[in-house]
Amino acid sequence: MSEFGIQDIAKVVDTLEKDLLHPYMRRGLMFGHTDIEKIFEAIKKKQEFAVMTGIKPTGQYHIGSLITCNEVLYFQKHGGKVYFCIADMEAYLHSKTPLKEGHETAIDNIADILALGLDLKDSYIYKQSEEKEVLRLASIFSRNVTYNMLKGIYGEQAFGAYQSALIQVGDILLPQLGDYEGPILTVTPVGLEQAPHARLTRDLARKQYFRDLYGFKMPSFTFHQILGSLDGGDKMSKSAGSTFMITLSETEKTLKKKIPAIITGGRDTKQEQLKLGGQPEICRVFDLYRFFFTEDDNELEKRQQECKSGKILCGECKQDLFSRARKFIEKHQDKKESKVDLAKQILEEQ
Ligand code: SF4
Structure with a gap:
């Protein structure tokens, strides 16, 4: 945390x-931050701020991205x-996902986030490949970034990465441009790997050059723990394969297969x-x-406590998890079905 200038969120919650606290803050799952105090102040004073997030349209939402x-x-x-970004350009550059394919997946991803409760009145959804200002900013920033800096952060990569x-x-930084919100506080919640x-x-x-040009306020970040894969791997991710994650499209049949196989303590x-x-740890x-x-x-x-004292056993614990997960996913899928047309419309109108 000190290497990356991350502060302990427990000291400011x-x-x-x-x-007003999110359960993740109370449970230490969201454990770090940079400049979150400013966002907390904005929340208390009911001042405007922006939240930045996105998804790479390379597959279904899984519970880790939730x-x-x-x-x-x-x-x-x-x-x-x-500000919800469909990172189709990143998917193209990183995962070689064709833009057209990314578009189709994006419809599914947007339907998911709408079903999860995103309020469109306070949202801006866009595709990277169509958002010229994002691409322009990337070009402008490149004047201050050297190969060695990028290699130091990301290792030896193809230039596209x-x-x-x-x-x-x-x-x-898009929300802070004049044609969007103008200089505004922003927060971007991410996993520690970011x-x-x-x-x-x-x-x-x-x-200084960019501050003079755009008047940027320093962007805030929060950092959460990363959910590992079902087999005990470090991260639940699309690249790990569907066997090791729970997606928001699981059926009763697939959950019945996956939940018993989850690694336990x-x-x-x-x-x-x-x-x-x-x-449980x-x-x-x-x-x-x-x-x-x-x-x-x-x-x-x-x-x-019941786990630690041996009062409950893993079988019953998993059975309970199955019921809860099934109920949640079933409800989500119902809601999602009604959002697909809206998701298509949002992307078409961009
Ligand atoms: S009882 Fe539940 S929480 Fe405890 S180790 Fe088993 S599955 Fe995990």
Whole structure:
């Protein structure tokens, strides 16, 4: 955290009233920030600010990407205008996804975020490939970025990957351009793996030349823990393959297959678990409860205690998870179905 200038969010959450906090802040899942105090002040004073986020249209939403969504919706609920980027250019440059294919996936992704509760009145949804100002910003920023800087952050990459990093900087600073909101506070919730990228964005935003040109305010970031894959891998991601993630399109049949296979912190035998208790701190099932499937902090605490004391066993814990996940996804799919036409319309009108 100190290497990337990330502050401990626990030290500032007390400045917000408890009912204004997101559960991730209370549970330490959102643990770091840069300049979040300014956003908290804006929330308290009901001042305008923008929330920046996006998705690479390379596949379905999975539950790992839902973490950022939940945070974005939280900031929107508390007054932020959402800038939602369909990162089709990044998908093209990084994953070689043709723009047309990215367009089709984007419809699905937008329907998802609408079903999750994005309020269109306070949102701007755009595709990178069509948003000339983002592409222009990326070109302008490139004058202050050297090959060695990019290599230091992202390692040896094809030039397209470096280009897409600059495009993302453009995304984050887009809301501050005169034709959009003008210089405004912005917050971008990300996983910790994005820390180097956040630093690059802030380094460019603070350059005197760009400040004089655009009057940028320093962009704020929040950092959350990353949800690992179902088999215990470090990150649930589209590239890890669908077997190791839960998508928002799971059916009862696929959930029945995936949930029993999730890695847990359970012991080798029932007797051992009754005696020693489970280990929720290394359990992916418990992670899913912490991030998504338990709203009430006391209930979460109770499950943790019951696990540690051996009062509940992994089978029943997974059965409960299955019921909750199934209910959530079923409800989501119903809502999503009614949003597909709207999602198409949004993209066509851009
Ligand atoms: S009882 Fe539940 S929380 Fe505890 S280790 Fe088993 S699956 Fe994980």
